[in-house]
Amino acid sequence: MGFFSDLWSGIKSVAGQVYDAVRKPVDFIAGAGEHLKKIPVIGNALSTFASPLTNLAKTVQGGLNTAKDVAEVGKAIGLQRGGMVPMKKTYQA
Secondary structure, eight states, rough: OOHHHHHHHHHHHHHHHHHHHHHHHHHHHHHHHHHHHHTTTTTTHHHHHHHHHHHHHHHHHHHHHHHHHHHHHHHHHTTSSOOOOOOOOOOOO
């Protein structure tokens, strides 16, 4: 059982690092449109030009939020503990 426990811990660790590495630039790009609008004279034009990219980043943010919610539900129902699942007794002794 130790192998699978170690494997699951490694998967969670890598997934957490990937999530953190992806989340920061996505948040930056998603918020860029609002910052571009604040630039005098050309801000609205730049914001309009960048809107497809910022909209895509906002969609990715939604997907990352969903992945985080699924992971939290998994923790809430006890999947993080691992271990053997007791088999149901199907015969009469």
